[in-house]
Amino acid sequence: MFPVVSQGRILALAAIAISLALGPISARLLGADETSSGSSDAYRRMVLMKGAWLFDRNCAFCHEKDGRGAVGPNLTDWYFIHGATRDDMHRVVQEGVPEKGMPTWKAILKPTDLRLIEHYVWSLRGKEVKGKEPQGEKCEPDVES
Ligand code: HEC
Secondary structure, three states, X not given: OOOOOOHHHHHHHHXXXXXXXXXXXXXXXXXXXXXXXXOOHHHHHHHHHHHHHHHHHHOHHXXXXXXXXXXXXXXXXXXXXXXXXXXXXXXXXXXXXXXXXXXXXXXXXXXXXXXXXXXXXXXXXXXXXXXXXXXXEEOOOOOOO
């Protein structure tokens, strides 16, 4: 005979397991602390893959899938119109530049999706994909966020 386990208890255990699994993931995403020692390569790859997928659906129309630029600037060089730090990037993605055609993304996408996209955009810096000519100020690669 199998031990009788109530459905309620199974649900409670499942809920605990899920919150244990998701807790650290969302905490890390929202903290944007991708370099913390607890963060594995596999986890980082997963974040970048999801970010790339979201970028493809929302941003590639103007920046191209690989970030080389089209209507929007090339996101793979070391030139920035709106600044080179992580905060600068966060601000321009959130607020956009409506008068220049860059949408105000905080009004369109969920904060978690934007976090994922920002991780991907940050990872594009310095890939130097041949595309749109540099725009803005040149900043050294070691500029910290
Ligand atoms: C409809 C076209 C369009 C879409 C879609 C778009 N962008 Fe832009 N983006 C622009 C334009 C145009 C600029 C340049 C604004 C300026 O000249 O000030 C820009 C600028 C930027 C910059 C600043 C670059 C710099 O040199 O400082 C970042 C970062 C950026 N976009 C990220 C994104 C992300 C992430 C998405 C998707 C969530 C996105 N963009 C979607 C048109 C677009």
